[in-house]
Amino acid sequence: MIPQPKFDLGQHVYAVTCNRVGKYANCTACNSKKYILINKESFTCPKCRGSGSWYTGEEVRHMLAANGFIGKISIEAYDQKYDRPNTIRYQLDSTGVISGILWDEENLFSSKSKAMEAILIRNKNHEEEDSD
Numbered sequence: 502m503i504p505q506p507k508f509d510l511g512q513h514v515y516a517v518t519c520n521r522v523g524k525y526a527n528c529t530a531c532n533s534k535k536y537i538l539i540n541k542e543s544f545t546c547p548k549c550r551g552s553g554s555w556y557t558g559e560e561v562r563h564m565l566a567a568n569g570f571i572g573k574i575s576i577e578a579y580d581q582k583y584d585r586p587n588t589i590r591y592q593l594d595s596t597g598v599i600s601g602i603l604w605d606e607e608n609l610f611s612s613k614s615k616a617m618e619a620i621l622i623r624n625k626n627h628e629e630e631d632s633d
């Protein structure tokens with residue numbers, strides 16, 4: 502059976518993506534002032550080299566990536582005997598319809614508030630994973 506897409510052609514949707522972004526901590530030597538005082542003279546903080554913070558690694562953050570109108574729906578459906586998952590992907594006018602980004606159905610939402618809600622939940626789940 503051919504799976505039915507959740508969204509329709511021409512529908513306006515919001516796309517969520519996840520990126521690896523740098524994590525920074527405030528400098529504890531200069532309290533992020535970027536300089537330290539030695540005998541009342543100001544020097545660039547040797548710990549953070551004047552940046553006020555330093556890189557502590559990467560984290561996965563979900564975020565709003567785009568919004569636009571659905572211009573193309575691609576359904577890849579397999580017969581049961583191949584035991585492969587079906588996929589439904591969408592292309593938006595804002596990110597390219599003839600050639601462009603293919604958005605998985607699970608990353609599209611019919612409203613900005615639904616997308617933001619999903620972002621909060623997904624980011625929270627990552628924070629819980631990170632703290633293990």
Ligand SMILES: [Zn+2]
Binds near residue numbers: 535
């Ligand atoms: Zn510093």
